[in-house]
Amino acid sequence: MKMLLTGFDLLLALTLLWLAWQLLRSTDIFKAIIFFICFGLLMSLAWVRMHAPDVALAEAAIGTGLTGPLFLAALRRIERKAGKNMMSEPAGNGEETGSRWKARNREMSPLLWTVTALTCCLAGLLIWTVLIIPRPLPGLADQVAGSLAESGVNNPVTAVLLNFRGYDTLLEVMVLLLGAITVWSITHAPFPPRVPDTSPVQKAAVRLLLPLICLIGGYLVWQGAYQTGGAFQGGAVLSAALVLLLISDFLWLPGMRSLPLRLGLTLGPLVFVLLAGFGILVEKTLLRLPVEYAGPLLLFLEAACGLSIGLTLAAFFAGGRPASDLRETPYSGEAKGKGPAES
Amino acid sequence: MTTILYSVTGLLLFVFGLFALIVCPHPLRKILGGNVMSAGIFLFLVAASYRADTGEIDAVPQAMVLTGIVVSVCITAVALVLSTRLQQAADQGARRRRKRRREEDAGE
Amino acid sequence: MAFADSWIVVPVFAPLTAALLAFLVRRASFFISLAAACLSLLAVAVLVNRFLVNGPAAYAVGGWDPPLGICLRTDGPALIMLVLTAVAGVGISLYAKGYFTLRIERPSRVGRPERQERFFWPLWMLQLTGLNGLYLSGDIFNLYVTLEVIGVSAAALAALSGKSASLIAALRYLLVSLLGSMSYLLGVVFVYKTYGVLDLGLLQAAAAPAPGVIAAMALMSVGLLLKTAIFPMHFWLPPAHANALAPVSAILSGLVVKGSFFLLFRLWFDIFSPVLPAAAFNLMGSLGAGAIIWGGVQVLRQQRLKLLIAYSTVSQLGYLVIAFPLAFAGGSSQAWSAVLFMASGHACAKIAMFMSAGTIMLHAGHDRIRDLAGIRAYLPVTAFAYAAAGVNLIGLPPSGGFIAKWMLLITALAGHQWLWAVVLLAGSFLATAYVFRVVAQLFVIPPDKPVITRRRAGLLEWPALIMALLSLLLGLMAPYPLRLLEAGQIVRTAMTMGGGP
Incomplete structure (x- = not known):
């Protein structure tokens, strides 16, 4: 049995490395993205092997489930524009069009060799360091186990994430919101994308799947x-x-108002900040939770954060602010309501 | 044994990603490289917390990895939107230049 | 824990809450942000006062002591950076208001300035959150998260102008900052694998030569040097800083690079100083020397004002790392006091310069140095602010730059490190050349040529002047920061680090 597991580990590690190598060197970006998605799924397997089911779930859902589509959507947007351009643009004027990223690295091969040599050295040094670090490695497992009873939850990972190192998580939730604000500040969402082939079957399937997915999401939050x-x-x-x-392509989505969306995006961080302030008022310490109420408070926090995180990730996929966002312009007089007005 | 195996895999992934991030010209490939890099680091981090002999796990690295995954998705999303927007701006610039050229041609 | 101890969280939570509210309630975003900046200033004043009475403070967030929880700490260096950030925060907020108001009155493209202003405030507040969080944090992984907050918001701010050049620069900035934080994170992993703790105080107590720690320090230092844009890893800085909006350039050049530098400083002098070999310090010094000379020569070649200022940042950042070997060899606190002086003086001066450049660009419509002659007639306050900030860059008395360079030079001469002394002097000559090149243009008025139409905007001119005067008069106020540093040092040597309060 042990032999078998070791063999499995070895196989998994080699496959991971092979996939990573393939995704970084394949000539076609689309293929690379597909390799990346496979890579992410196998990473989840590796997490399971290392007894980290929370990470495995997050990797499968966020690391692959969402990042893969993000890449595919971006590729589609870039290539669609580039493709149109290449058809109308005569060849030879390539640096401004879709091919601006391609080619151009043939002549820098001495530099390439230097970089290759340097990264190989780096790999060697790092691996050598890992091998000579004395074992067993120290850690904080005992402290976590010792304080778990006061944290209000039973899952040690959730306890670390939301209670012991809740400040980290608050900043992390802020990073997510920051990402959403950044995406909104850069451009408008390219929706509605006028997909002509949204079949009735797809719509019906989505209608059926939607409550189910929401239920699973809610269950995962509660179960945490x-x-x-x-x-x-x-x-x-x-x-x-x-x-x-x-x-x-549901009809009501393009007309989504900005304010409710913003409220949803900030709900999680706001609840977190309120909880932090509550800690100062009641326990005289930031983010400190009274032991007897810690469980329910954390559940409430998780629900709010889960909602905001879901919205934020969807906002990443949408890739911009809603179309209605510039219309409520408070300043400029006559030019209001012309929709996307910048460049 | 398992720990070392996954640690080394993680470090190699880090180096692969680093190489791609430095060398590849296409922004999507760079961003993919960054993702592989972070996956390598996370693998390396969690591999430490796993002890095959006792079966005991350390929750702190796992929480760190969860934080890291979320942060890296966020950066990926921002970088992707930036590169899409960049392509769009370049296209608009090309279109404007073409239009100007056509007008100049018509003027002559 | 007493109620009043919680003042320490205000510099982080005031801008954080303000960012949320500014994103939600856009009409009031300026007032919300200004209130948060003022509140942070107040909180920092309280913290300084408490520090002078009680010494360094540690605050266990959530009541969980390290190693399990995260600790916030104040000490001398952190407080100096906090004061600087808080003062600059108020100044930049006021300037940004003036800047956007003027842009919205005369938009080059309808809707664009509105979008910029709308997203500027939450992003700027998040930037402030990240910086204050970084200065206060006492946990090596929490520092990574604050680095990410700083990096993403900086890239977002750099992209705000929406022009193609700034988008390219922002993407590159984001990728570089990703590379830097990944390298830092791998270093953190090595630290955790070696010592099993993440708290800085515990690490300082535990720091002993070990195989993992050299790898960790190398990785973290490279990452932070990349983020600080120390030569030869500075390539991303000039385009990102020069193509951004004026208030954003001020933020990026004045404050953001100081954040990652401060972390580098803390790791090298506070936490891991016993385990580092002398050669490492000399290597840092030579990077600094390269930055001063190479950056200085590059500055002289620039034709555009904002690019010139951006390259001068590359050059001036060299002074910050050239102090490393001096502080190591000198063994005294003088060299590292000089570093903090240099950082704060440069921050104020650079903020003032970018503000002035922005005002000039708004009024003249361009920033070609050749065609800027005679601006003084129309924007006297701005021209004076630029010149006063320039005095600090050159290092003439009584500026903060003078004190810093003087302390560095004394340390170098006392330790017979002639090479570093020569580089320091050469850097000052280069700075003189590039400052006077612009100042001469601004102050000489060609008799026949009215350059621009007359426009005034108080909010654009006065914050720049105040920041410039701060940098100029920092030398006169030197005893106060020095007192903070010395108070910190006495306690530092007496303190046995145990973590929690």
Whole structure:
């Protein structure tokens, strides 16, 4: 049995390396993205092997389930534009069009060799360091186990994430919101994309799937207190539902107002900040939770964060702010309501 | 044994990603490289917390990895939107230049 | 834990809450942000006061002591950076208001300035959150998260102008910052594998030569040097800083690079100083020397004002790392006090310069140095602010730059490190050349040529002047920051680091 597992580990490690190599050197970006998705799925397997089911779930849902479609959507947007251009643009004027990223690295091969040699050295040094670090490696497992009873949850990962290192998680939720604000600041969402082939079957399937997905997301959030799951995994599942809605061209989506969306995006961080302030008021310490109420408070926090995370991830996929966002311009007088006005 | 195996795999993934991030010209490939890099780091981090002999796990690295995954998705999304927007801006620039050229041609 | 101890969280939570509210309630976003900046300033004043009475403070967030929880700490260096950030925060907020108001009155493209202003405030507040969080944080992984907050918001701010050049620069900035934080994170992993803790205080107590720690320091240092744009990893800085909006350039050049530098400083001098070999310090010094000379020569070649200022940042950042070997060999606190002086003086001066450049660009419509003659007649306050900030870059008394360079030079001469002394002097000559090249243009008025139409905007001119005067008069105020540093040092040597309060 042990032999078998070791063999499995070896196979998994080699496959991971092979996939990574393939995805970085294949000439076709589309293929590379597909390799990346496979890579992510195998990574989840590796997490399971290392007894990290929470990470496995997050990797499958966020790392692959969402990042893969993000890449595919971006590729489609870039190539669609580039393709149109290459058809109308005469050849030889390539640096401004879609091919601006391609070619151009043939002549820098001495530099390439230097970089290759340097990275090989780096790999060697790092691996050598790992091999000589004395074992067993120290860690914080005992401290976590010792304080788990006071944290209000049974899952040690959730306890670390939301209670012991809750400040980290608050900043991390802020990073997510920051990402959403950034995406909104860069461009308008290219929706509605006028997909002509949203078939009635697809729409019906989405209608059926949607409640189910939401249910699973909610269950994952709720379950986070006891076993594998939590706000991030649940939020990612929720975002899958929203992504399905986006690509199925539901009519009410393009007209989505900005304010409710912003409220949803900031709900999780706001609840987190309120909880932090509550800690100062009641326990005189930031983010400190009264032991007897810690469980319910954390569940409430997880629900709010899960909702916001789901919305944020969906906003990443949409790739921009809603169309209505520039219309409520408070300043400029006559030019209001002309929609996307910049460049 | 398992720990070392996954640690080394993680480090190699980090180096692969680093190489791609530095060398590849296409932004999507660079971003893919960044993702492989972070996956390598996370693998390396969690491999430490796993002890095959006792079966005991350390939750702190796992929580760190969860944080890291979310942060890296966020950066990926921002970088992807930036590169899409960049392509769009380049296209508009090309279109404007073409239009100007056509007008100049007509003027002559 | 007493109620008043919680002042330490205000510099992080005030801008954080403000960012949320500014994103939600856009009409009031300026007032929300200004209130948060003022509140942070107040909180930092309280913290300084408490520090002078009680010494360094540690605050266990959530009541969980390290190693399990995260600790926020204040000490001398952190407080100096916090004061700097808080003052600059108020100044930049006021300037940005003036800048956007003027842009919206005369838009070059309808809707664009509105979009920029709308997203500027939450992003700027998040940037402030990240910076304050970084200065206060006492946990090596929490520092990674704050680095990411800083990196993403900086790239977002750099992309805000929406022009193609700034988008390219922002994408490159984002990727570089990703590379830097990945390298830092791998270093953190090595630290955790070696010591099994993440708290800086515990790490300082535990720091002993071990195989993992050299790898960790190398990885973290490279990552942070990349983020700080120290030569030869500076390639991304000039385009990103020069193509951004004026208030954003001020933020990026004045504050953001100081954040990652401060972390580098803390790791090298506070936490892991016993385990580092002398050669590492000399290597840092030579990077600094390269930055001063190469950056200085590049500055002289620039034709556009904002690019010139951006390259001068590359050059001036060299002074920050050239102090590493001096501080190591000198063994005194003088060289590292000089580093903090240099950082704060440069921050104020650079903010003032980018603000002035932005004002000039708004009024003249361009920033070609050749055609800027006679701006003084129309924007006297701005021209004076630029010149005063220039005095700091050159290092003439009584500026903060003078004090810093003087301390560095004394340390170098006392330790017979002539080479570093020569580089320091050469850097000052180069700075003199590039400052006077612009100042001469601004102040000489050609008799026949009215350059621009007359426009005034108080919010654009006065914040720049105040920042410039701060950098100029920092030398006169030197005793106060020095007192902070010395108070920190006495306690530092007496303190046995145990973590929690």
